[in-house]
Amino acid sequence: MKNCYKAGLIRVITIPDAEVAGIHGRLIMEKFPNMTVETKCISGYPEGLYSIELKNAAIPQIVEVAQSFKDIDVLIVSCAEDPAVPEIKNAVDIPVIGAGSSVAAIARRFGSKVGVLGITDHVPQPYLEILGKDLIDLGRPEGVVTTLDLMKESGVKAVEKLAMMLKDAGAGAIALACTGMSTAGVAKSLAKKTGLPVIDPVTAEGLMAYYECLSK
């Protein structure tokens, strides 16, 4: 076993400020001290991939960015939609991790219905595939449209309200479905509020990336 592993992380949004872009990587390095994370953004998408059309249009570029990393042990696509993850798997010979499939897989451990809590109108594909009939979807938090809304008190309250509704609907765990939820750091307070396990996307992708490093 090596003492230090290196992950490449792709942000599927164009963020010119490297410190801002690097927040997911820093969250992972803080939690997994023997991993270092190098972050790269795609270009031309300042508002991120907020629709399926944009996601599909960006796939070739995401694959190119994936191929541009040097000497990494594992590659992370830091988005709950797992954009381009299948395509990257065919293009590189290292393990590829998406936030969405990581969250959904961890949520399976709890042996219960899983509430999906994101900010899009649709449930991201990996959640549908992995959680299947055990998934509970009650739409998105009221008034929350972009990840910036998660930084406002009204946004946080709306997220808390939806989490309680998911619990009332029978969820035994909550799978967060937007990496902006990690940046906003809502998982721990939601877990306290609901008494349920709440799966944080950036922690989840970091965990699965670390697992792949351990398995080398």
Add this chain to the structure above:
Amino acid sequence: MKNCYKAGLIRVITIPDAEVAGIHGRLIMEKFPNMTVETKCISGYPEGLYSIELKNAAIPQIVEVAQSFKDIDVLIVSCAEDPAVPEIKNAVDIPVIGAGSSVAAIARRFGSKVGVLGITDHVPQPYLEILGKDLIDLGRPEGVVTTLDLMKESGVKAVEKLAMMLKDAGAGAIALACTGMSTAGVAKSLAKKTGLPVIDPVTAEGLMAYYECLSK
């Protein structure tokens, strides 16, 4: 975030030699340097819980052992059957991890049929629950009855043969279903041989335990 977490680990077999009993814990501490693991065994089961009857008989004692740990962040039942995990969850107020549900959850990430490879005639319950119709079971490796058989060349060959059969039957990942496979250290060589992800039970339980520590 704390710098060091403490896990309690229960071996559901009676092993008088503390060094031998502690091997799962040492494997976890090696992979997760900021976790320490304290190991305890149940008493009166020198051959482990090799049948469902023995497993059921041991539940009250496993719960007692679980309750006897002091100042731990997370509790691990180091067995693919997850014996007494539901009962312990009702008896303690910290997260409880079983090897079986951890392996099965991680295997879900790969979005494919999962081959289960253990040494018992039946597939452990957590694998059935979490993998459902995506599970492939072709029985146990020929001539392998106890974990000691995994230390023999003939046993390793039988495990490799079964792994290839699972691949031929459509498995896109292999979920090991006995923690003795971790002690024998077969996961990496099986992954190389088959070209598939092979989920190691002790690594998996350590990973999920670490995740729970991070989520505190």
